[in-house]
Amino acid sequence: MKTLFDKHTNKSATVLNTIAHMPTHSLPVLLDSDFTLGLTDSDFMRIAVLLAQKSYDEGGCPIGAVIIDNKTRKIVGKGHNTLIQEDHPYNHGETSAMRDAGRIDFSRTSLFTSLSPCDVCATLLYMRGVSRVVVGDVTNASGNEALLRDKGIQVDILEDQQGISLYSNFRQEKPDQDIEDWQGVSALSNHNSSLKSDSLESDQA
Numbered sequence: 767m768k769t770l771f772d773k774h775t776n777k778s779a780t781v782l783n784t785i786a787h788m789p790t791h792s793l794p795v796l797l798d799s800d801f802t803l804g805l806t807d808s809d810f811m812r813i814a815v816l817l818a819q820k821s822y823d824e825g826g827c828p829i830g831a832v833i834i835d836n837k838t839r840k841i842v843g844k845g846h847n848t849l850i851q852e853d854h855p856y857n858h859g860e861t862s863a864m865r866d867a868g869r870i871d872f873s874r875t876s877l878f879t880s881l882s883p884c885d886v887c888a889t890l891l892y893m894r895g896v897s898r899v900v901v902g903d904v905t906n907a908s909g910n911e912a913l914l915r916d917k918g919i920q921v922d923i924l925e926d927q928q929g930i931s932l933y934s935n936f937r938q939e940k941p942d943q944d945i946e947d948w949q950g951v952s953a954l955s956n957h958n959s960s961l962k963s964d965s966l967e968s969d970q971a
């Protein structure tokens with residue numbers, strides 16, 4: 767069967783966005799192997815950022831991830847943060863993509879994430895033996911790259927400027943949602959009460 771995207775297809779934003787939105791198990795209908803082999807690391811990072819954008823458009827946290835097979839470069843899992851969409855306290859871009867990939871051998875895969883991994887995701891990445899992690903934003907958050915390298919994972923930084931501005935706008939727009947996603951609701955109440963006491967102190971000053 768002829769696929770829609772082949773080696774002649776231009777890797778435009780629309781084409782990459784279609785890949786981001788299409789369910790992973792349906793991708794073979796859309797992409798042939800020549801097209802897939804022509805996708806660069808930056809293209810996979812663009813897809814991760816387009817998934818972050820999808821989450822943002824749904825009112826959620828803009829973080830997305832894509833997992834590829836190292837040999838065939840086929841996408842085997844992808845997803846985005848669902849804190850808001852699923853009322854889910856810890857489903858991040860990375861965990862979402864890993865759940866989509868299912869019970870596979872992650873040592874044959876690379877994971878592209880639009881934002882530097884949190885402690886939970888970093889732990890899962892080395893416990894499941896992902897061979898390579900590519901990080902699209904170490905400007906808005908960073909810290910676990912050294913830990914992942916210590917655990918024997920190849921870590922590459924490939925910053926995506928659109929992803930960086932998307933996340934920094936989100937953080938300014940919805941600071942509470944950002945804190946809740948990283949540290950939970952308890953951190954949010956501590957943060958808000960410390961803000962309140964700061965403003966009381968400055969009122970008294």
Ligand SMILES: [Zn+2]
Nearest residue numbers: 858883884887
């Ligand atoms: Zn995480």
